[in-house]
Amino acid sequence: MAEKTGYLHEKFRLFHVCDKKAWTCPYHYHDFDKITLFLQGHVTYDIEGTSYVLQPFDVVVIPAGQIHRPVIAGDAVYERIIAYLSPSFIDTFARRGFPVLPVFQTPSPILRQHQEAGSVYSTACRLRQAWMVSGTAGDILKEAIFTEFLIYLTQAVNEKKIGYVHQNKKNEKIIQVMDYITAHLTEKLTIPSIARACFLSPDYIMHLFKEETGLSIGQYITTKRLQKARHLIEEGRALTTVCYDCGFTHYSTFYRAWKKQYAIAPKHGNQILDSDFTE
Template sequence: MYEKTGYLDTQLKLFYLSDTMNWECPYHYHDFDKLTIFLQGRVTYEIEGQSYLLQPYDIVVVPAGQMHRPIISDTSVYERIIAYIAPSFFDIYKQRHCDLSGIFTQLSSHVLRQSQEAGNVYGTACRLRQAWAETDEDVSLLQETLFLELMIYLAKAIRKKNVDYVKTGSHNVKIQQIMHYINDHIAQPLSVPLLARQFYVSPDYLMHLFKGETGYSLGNYITTKRLLAARTLMEKDIPLTTVCYDSGFKNYSTFYRAWKKFYGVSPKKGISNTLSEGPIE
């Protein structure tokens, strides 16, 4: 199964990371939205079968549940600011007529790029970076305030189409198509033979290709996506039996076992949230 990394017990958590580690980050996902301000390094970001070559001050947007990983090219300094954002974070500002959710829902690409001449987004990102050099007791409040300012400017730039979307680089188009198909048909029957027929390849080749590109089996990917869909439905107080079938499981016992194995508790108990030490991504 794909690894779930990072846990959130607050509405917003910010991390500043700068390192020269030569490491390989596996594909993983989060139950919350993630935004990364890339500051420096030689990094390609892969998200749901698409790859993006990053430039300084690019903003990487990963909605909850999407598989992703950074690929570090060498031991150059990899510097970034990462934000974990709970869904309830946006609700507060919607009530104040400030809808920031479009950052994660109105995207043409997972990577946003604004020229330095454009001003607001870039300038606020620079000030946010500088805030990590502060040592005052109120520094965390300053960082959160600057991040909120960045979100407001970014949401406004997206609405007014004043931000550029970074095009994807070379990647396996077939895998990308398969991932899109699975996400679009998650409540419908999905199997290796069915997908092989859909994409005109043999089942063995399909499994080998998917495993080679992502490091995970096709069956595990489908199950993970169905569990994420089930979680979203559960948060809407939909009955568990309906959740089971609407997320693509054939029967409740299969859904129960998959949920219990993945989250460690029964569906009726919801989800166990434990705070982690933070990301390395």
């Protein structure tokens, strides 16, 4: 089953991970945006029902709430730099007149840069080298270079100077189901109604969705509604309003789902911390 993972209570967090093992990561999602700079290995990334084969220096962009997993093949070294980005970190750029949200709104979640003396690529190389500097100086250097990397990446997206990787494979039926759920999240959603809208049988759609995503359709709907609820709570909305605006029919149902997911009451939504996890 897909699980909420990751750990973030700072504005943003950086990791450099290098290991060597064949591993199929479980399906999971984060409540924050994530950028992974893929450096080496044999890796396929599954994102919301679509599969992508990575090449060195690809940039994997995962907006908050998207279900994903890397699939690591063979025994080659898997090296990557991972950035967890909080909403407040993203907002910092917008407040200063340079929004970086376009990076998270691209036609494909896999951005492929030209490996030449371009700003994105050269900054990625320097970011990789920054892990050779230890201590506080190294931490400051990594933050500075990552900020530079994000700026150049945003410019490349805005100026259409970066490539997008098309899917290696995708299950059109799963995409159709996910799109329908997203479009009707605030409405009453049942397996029969979703199956009818997607021209599939209820039994088939339940089996296929669980097999492809690791979640039951009911779990996926609840997950998406809770993610929306969390954002609305962070905006200062009243809890009863949040409950109904996210598609829950009763506050008690919303409360139980939230408590089960986050282990605290909804009124303490800003205090949520996730478990440590890097993939």
